[in-house]
Amino acid sequence: MSERVVPGRAEGTVTLAAADNLWVSLTAGSAVPTTSAVFTRFSSDARPGQYVLLGAYVVELARTGDGRWSVPEAEVRQAAAAWNAVEMDALDLVRIGPFRGVPEQERGGGTLCGWRRRITRELQEADHPGRKAAQEPEGWPHPAGVDWRRLVVQRSRDRRERSWWLPRAVVRLLDAAEHTEAQRLHTTRAGGADTPVTDQDLRATDSQPTTGMNGPALPQRPYTGELQGQLYSVLSRKPGMSRQVAGWVCAVCGTVPATVLDHCHEHGYVRAPVCPSCNTLERPDHLYDNDIRVAGRYRRLFHTDAVGWLRHWHRCPGCRARTTLPLPHLAAWTAHTATRTLRPTHPGSRGRKLCGVLRVSWTGSQNTPRSCLLTVSVDFCPSGEHRVLARVHYREAVAQFGTWLAETAPDVAAAAGPDRLDGLPAEPRPVVADTNGEGLALF
Template identity: 65%
Template sequence: MSERVMPGRTDGLITLVAADALWVGLTADSAVPTASGAFASPARAQAGHVLLGSHVVATVRASSGQWSVPEVEVRRAAAELNAVGMDRQDLVRIGPFRRAPRRESNEETPLPWRRRITEELQELSDPERAARREARRPYPLAGIDWRHILVEQTRNGTQRTWWMPRAVVRLLDAAEHTETQWVQAARTRQASTAATEPPSHPRQPSDTGSRQKTNPGTPTPALRPYNKELEGQLYSVLSRKPGTSRRVAGWACAVCRTAPATVLDHCHEHGYVRAPVCQSCNTQERPDHLYSNDIRVANRYTRLFHTDTDDWLRHWHRCPGCRARTTLPLPHLAAWTAHIACRSLRPTHRAPRGRKPCGALRVSWTGSQNAPRSCLLTVVVDFCPSGEHRVLARVPYREAVERFRAWLTETAPAVAAAAGPDRLDGLPAQSRPVIADTSGEDLELF
């Protein structure tokens, strides 16, 4: 493939046309599908950079006026993307939601990828808007062909929801963060240059025989690991402080520790901040469907309560209320009860490779954790071939708590040892009522 782009090179630079062909060729076997046209937008080139995956490639304007990019950066971006694994069954909902997350007025995100995808999908139902967008020929999102991996689901026969593989969501979140940091650094350099330049000596035009180059400057600063800086703080107070969103963006996700944090995860039962997390991890702990007292227990709980149990239990117990009571918020406890405590009760059916669990688990509850004597969890199987809504068990809240504590001691002894009422002082005598989360549809109670 490199032979085809060699003629466009000049001191390690290749033209945008050659870079586009190189990008598509190098990523042809990538698990994440890519598309041509990432370099086609003149506006992106004039902005000084092109985004490929989560990698920023600086654009360079030669003396001839032609835009180019360093070939080595294109190859580096392709290698990073090719290293991304993708499970098409591990999906994260990306919209639409009733309302977008609130952002501070002084924040600017060059790549609001969720909003852009939502707008493009909504335009499909409007022929005039779709025609105008087709005329503009929008550039691919970070060089990724997201349309080939988008999954559309219909709920209640009418409402459409959009989903994408978790690996791509994390990739686009990282891309959004990287580009935001790059643009902010570029603006800072421009402001610094303008401030230090003497007003009596206006900037002279550069030599027409030299190459004008846009340099990304210093690399994006490394994300800070989260070290309990927000422990014990109430989300209702912290979320109202100016600059909180910008501060959160400087941390690495406290769960996966690789992606940039985008939100403050908090316990809706006690109101305490847990930690800054990325959008993918924040979504991972949520079930497919969530109502006021009824949740669908998705297959992703295998990861939460099996493969990555220790990490998630430590994260949930960052809430002082949950840690002191050695329990989980009611929806998490309900999911654990259905997925772990009632596992042996779930029927199975014959499958080509052995037997597979029947239907889909769902758990509902009456009452709340504030009235534990009257709170009852009901675990059922939906879509069972032998009869839908088959009841597996009815578990009192207090019994579910005791089962969880015994399981926690066996599964994560270090987490259990750090829990209990003698570990913390100054907590409220009673649990706070469940706090409604208005940040998005079907995201309450977690």
């Protein structure tokens, strides 16, 4: 492929067709698949201020001396380098819709405004082709260059209940791109550009705006514990809180804007502002109020990224003082870590394979530790046996967790302990289980 630079341009611009070829060539081996014709789709109606979003990079169109539209080659290469650096686990999925109770968003002037809503709408319209012309007469471009159609996973219980999922790395990429576009559109409006920008152009995700009721988000900064020790029930009702949350980057991954105020459902304290992806990663997979399936993501929570997550969970003064986790997380840890040697295996094509699907349930609550009992079992055993692996009392699970915490994250364990009970509620709050997964509301 030849990459022709337009002569006479100091900044080294390339035509839109050449930019398309360059983009496809540079990202051919990337983990996240890209779409073609991300530039030439604007060739017929390009205008000053038009841009192409490639991940979190904004590449603006420019006029060449002969009147043709072009883009800076260096910016295309820079966007491709950042794109190629993204790592993706195709099995680590995040639900993107449909969600009930999410306000409908109209079509704005941006590319990505409400990308979850738009992708879900397009998937729903695939079942009803006649609706598309009425709802989206002009169509809409591929979001940030991502070929999401090659990645989307549909899950359905029956013909009426369907949900769509994308890899977590892609969700983070689109969230970051949407935030970048929102900031650019706000800057354009503040600069008095001719292109009108509406408030809808400044919205981030469908569930949580990066701007609050008091205006656009503040420049992002690392979270340094500004909300430590505060109750979620108070902060969630404070005017302008969504705007304040949007001023931080995610306190867990530190790579994308925060949009969610994560909190401990057991003690009621705020942990930190996080992004939707990290918020769903730490959410227990409830089957019922007192029954959770121990999904594959717990390996990351309790193994590969354990120290970071333990530090995040212990931002709650209640969990830190009692050297424990909220009951659903403690139950998942007990099943996944403390009793892992009890899980049977079966012969497979590539050696021994773990039996069935791991699940943990409990009776009682953390408020009555003497009567609270955790039961670890496996479902869908290949040999037809659904067996109980272990029954662990709550206090025993807490003791085992404390020992493991001291070995896994000594600094986190050193900051915990029963000598820090001042100011905690006399009675722990009951666990609030998220059983339906509807929406990405503050969790």
